[in-house]
Amino acid sequence: MISDTAIWTVILLLGLGTYLIRFSFLGLFGGKTLPPWALRHLKYIGVAVFPAIVTPLLLWPAATGGTTDPARLVAAAAAFLVGMRLSVAWALVAGMGTLYLMHYLIG
Amino acid sequence: MTARTAFWRGFRDGAPFTVIVVPFALLFGVVARDAGLDVLQTMSMSVLVIAGASQFTALALLQDQAPVYVALLASLAVNLRMAMYSAALVPHVGKARLGVRALLAYLMVDQVFAVAIGAYERSPEMTVPAKVAYYLGCMTLITPLWYASTLIGALVGKAIPASLSLDFALPVCFIALLAPLLRSAPQIAAAVVSVICAILFAGVPWSLGLVIAALAGVIAGAQTELWQERRAGRAE
Numbered sequence: 001m002i003s004d005t006a007i008w009t010v011i012l013l014l015g016l017g018t019y020l021i022r023f024s025f026l027g028l029f030g031g032k033t034l035p036p037w038a039l040r041h042l043k044y045i046g047v048a049v050f051p052a053i054v055t056p057l058l059l060w061p062a063a064t065g066g067t068t069d070p071a072r073l074v075a076a077a078a079a080f081l082v083g084m085r086l087s088v089a090w091a092l093v094a095g096m097g098t099l100y101l102m103h104y105l106i107g
Numbered sequence: 108m109t110a111r112t113a114f115w116r117g118f119r120d121g122a123p124f125t126v127i128v129v130p131f132a133l134l135f136g137v138v139a140r141d142a143g144l145d146v147l148q149t150m151s152m153s154v155l156v157i158a159g160a161s162q163f164t165a166l167a168l169l170q171d172q173a174p175v176y177v178a179l180l181a182s183l184a185v186n187l188r189m190a191m192y193s194a195a196l197v198p199h200v201g202k203a204r205l206g207v208r209a210l211l212a213y214l215m216v217d218q219v220f221a222v223a224i225g226a227y228e229r230s231p232e233m234t235v236p237a238k239v240a241y242y243l244g245c246m247t248l249i250t251p252l253w254y255a256s257t258l259i260g261a262l263v264g265k266a267i268p269a270s271l272s273l274d275f276a277l278p279v280c281f282i283a284l285l286a287p288l289l290r291s292a293p294q295i296a297a298a299v300v301s302v303i304c305a306i307l308f309a310g311v312p313w314s315l316g317l318v319i320a321a322l323a324g325v326i327a328g329a330q331t332e333l334w335q336e337r338r339a340g341r342a343e
Contacts, residue, residue, distance in 0.1 A: 002143050002169045009175050010165050010182070011148060015155030017183045023212035025193035027205065034194050040329045042191050044297040046160075048324025049185050050285040051298045052317045053167055055305035057278040062171070072275060079279045083286025089130050091283030092276070099275055 071102035108230065113237035117244025120226065124218045128249050129256045131159050134276055136260020138163070141273050142170045146261045153257040157216065157250070160284055161185040167277050173314035181317055192220040199227045200242070202235050211242055219245040292335065297328030 025032065034042070058076050060066045079095030108116075132153065139149040144166075156162055161182040168178040192215055200211060223242045227233060233241070267273055289295050301324030308316035 004148075006169060006175045006178075007144055007148050010169060010178050011152045011155060013179055014161065014165055014182050015152075017179070018156050018158055018161065018186045018189070019213065021183070021186050021189050022193055022215045023209065024190050025197050026201065026208045026212050032194075033197075034191065037329075039191065040332060041325050042188055043332075044293065044325045044328030045184055045187050045321070047285065047288050047294045047297040048301045048328060049164070049181060049321045050160075050281045050288075051301040052305045052320035052324065053164060053181070054278045054281045054285070055302050055320075056171075056309055056316075057167060057281075059306070060309075061274065061278075063272065063274045072278075075275065076278065076282055079282045080286045083283045084289070088127055088283040088287070091286060092130060092134070092279055095279035095282065096272075096276060099272055103272070 071099055071106060074102055075099035108233055108237045110234075110236045110240040113233065114240040114244040114247075116226070117223070117241035118247055119244075120222050120241075121219060121245030122248055124222075125248055125252050127218070128252050131280075132253045132256035133260040134280065135159060135162055136257040136262070137264035137267060137273060138260075138276055138280075139166060140261050140264030141267075142166050144261075146258075149261040150254070150258060154254060157213070157253060158186050158189075160281075163277060163280050167281075168314060168317070171314065173317070177314040177318065181321070184321060189215055189220075192217075195224060196220070199224075199238050200235060203239050207239055211239065214242070214246045214250060216246075216249070219249065293328045293331035296331040297324040300324045300327035 020028070025034075054076075058072060059068055061069060061072060064072075075095050075098035078098040079091045082094035083091030135153065136149055139152065139162075140146075144152070152162055152165075164185050165178050165182040168181055169175075173181075193212065196211070196215075200208065203211070219242065222245055223238075226241055227238055285298065289298055301320045304320035304323045305316060308319045310316070311319065
């Protein structure tokens with residue numbers, strides 16, 4: 001269970017921090033631009049952070065008490081393939097649908 | 108182009124994104140309640156942050172018992188890309204009033220940024236008020252639908268049975284966000300290095316393995332890009 005203090009701290013500071021990031025160049029730093037090295041690294045934040053979050057959630061899910069669940073791995077692969085070809089929404093449908101199918105088949 | 112036509116053009120160009128926004132926000136509402144947030148906390152997060160990926164990041168880490176500062180660090184890192192958007196918008200709307208720019212900053216989301224920048228570059232004759240109107244037009248449907256869908260998700264969330272394995276919606280969400288991003292060698296290198304480090308450093312306390320994996324991934328991406336540039340330079 002997450003404590004109320006932890007939740008509110010994250011909500012308020014994430015809200016404030018995100019706003020400051022959005023307002024940075026539009027309002028705080030005037031007309032300045034980002035140096036090339038910063039741009040080069042910023043581009044890869046998404047592709048680096050998402051796998052770091054997903055990997056432990058996939059390999060050791062809390063719902064199974066931390067043991068690897070083959071059904072979840074197959075479903076994750078399905079979501080990934082559909083996400084590459086179609087859209088975010090279809091990837092969600094494919095991932096959850098495959099998990100239900102696998103659980104139905106394996107039982 | 109008058110501000111009025113620009114607004115309606117933005118409205119029309121932003122409309123297709125409701126197809127992504129509605130399920131994403133519904134899911135956030137459901138997953139947040141599942142993680143133990145109440146309706147007020149869920150709504151506060153969606154209204155104050157309006158950045159789905161970082162909200163899911165914060166939830167995933169808090170639920171995983173990560174310390175508050177790690178949850179904050181990771182979710183803010185996810186949003187750092189918006190500093191790029193902010194810088195890219197300056198040549199177009201930097202001359203608007205401060206209050207207007209403050210509003211545009213609050214409404215900055217990936218899809219609208221991409222659509223607006225595209226429109227500004229295609230129509231350089233647009234005036235600053237027209238550009239602002241276009242941007243606001245884009246967000247006119249998306250913002251209220253984001254709030255409303257989060258609320259619906261939060262209200263029905265508790266009624267969804269555990270047999271539906273909704274905990275899995277969280278990793279699937281990240282996979283859905285990640286898959287379309289993997290288009291070039293540096294992006295793939297960043298993701299692969301991040302996965303390997305996430306496994307290697309899974310045992311590091313205070314969830315710092317996540318921070319290490321993310322940093323290693325970012326550096327791997329940037330270095331691969333540099334290496335590609337050098338190689339291309341030599342080939343010429």
